[in-house]
Amino acid sequence: MLTLPTIETSRLRLRPPAESDLPAMPAVFNDPDIYAYTRNIPHPYGDAEARAALERYARLAHEGRGLVLFPEERATGAMVGLVVLAIERDKNEAELGYAIGRAWWGKGYATEASRALLEYGFKALGLDRIHAHAMVRNPASARVLAKLGMKPVGVAPGKCEKDGEHHDAHAFMIDRLAWDGGTAG
Numbered sequence: 001m002l003t004l005p006t007i008e009t010s011r012l013r014l015r016p017p018a019e020s021d022l023p024a025m026p027a028v029f030n031d032p033d034i035y036a037y038t039r040n041i042p043h044p045y046g047d048a049e050a051r052a053a054l055e056r057y058a059r060l061a062h063e064g065r066g067l068v069l070f071p072e073e074r075a076t077g078a079m080v081g082l083v084v085l086a087i088e089r090d091k092n093e094a095e096l097g098y099a100i101g102r103a104w105w106g107k108g109y110a111t112e113a114s115r116a117l118l119e120y121g122f123k124a125l126g127l128d129r130i131h132a133h134a135m136v137r138n139p140a141s142a143r144v145l146a147k148l149g150m151k152p153v154g155v156a157p158g159k160c161e162k163d164g165e166h167h168d169a170h171a172f173m174i175d176r177l178a179w180d181g182g183t184a185g
């Protein structure tokens, strides 16, 4: 069982998904580009998909397998996307993931929210290592991972499966010592 925290950053509040997010979720996540670059966000994404996602996030937390938080803009209260740590207990590692609604791209929100989640993963959860993948065809995501101070560790051929096709992905990694070393700023 994972306890879901609320984390404040300079512009965002990362907080657990809630029933009250149901009306906003399709507007944020119903996007073919979000579908194309992520593993578990469907398209089309309507009310039923939103409800199924909330149930899935609750199940992941209950089983200790995933920590999903929704960043909201502190200035407006708007929910702008999601960040996730998929926990691999046996290795004391996690995989970072994120999606930001198109209306908020280019503001640094993916980086700001992910940085806070990495901090939480290392300091509060005591993880040893966090890794992430960005499809080679998704340079914005690779840029986010580089800005976080994660180290590129090569291209994983065919790592990301989408509609039966396997896409190459840049693999990134950071361990707790490197994070403590101040790469996060």
Ligand SMILES: CC(C)(COP(=O)(O)OP(=O)(O)OC[C@H]1O[C@@H](n2cnc3c(N)ncnc32)[C@H](O)[C@@H]1OP(=O)(O)O)[C@@H](O)C(=O)NCCC(=O)NCCS
Pocket: 033, 034, 037, 038, 097, 098, 099, 100, 101, 104, 105, 106, 107, 108, 109, 110, 111, 112, 133, 134, 135, 138, 139, 140, 141, 143, 144
């Ligand atoms: C990728 C994504 C999360 C980025 O969110 P964001 O909040 O706009 O990200 P940030 O603003 O923190 O950083 C984006 C960086 O990518 C850069 N970028 C954007 N498009 C780019 C492109 N086509 N090529 C190279 N860099 C690009 C931006 O300039 C910025 O870098 P900078 O700060 O050095 O200028 C968002 O576009 C998204 O949700 N996409 C769909 C889902 C997805 O790809 N999820 C990640 C799965 S691994």
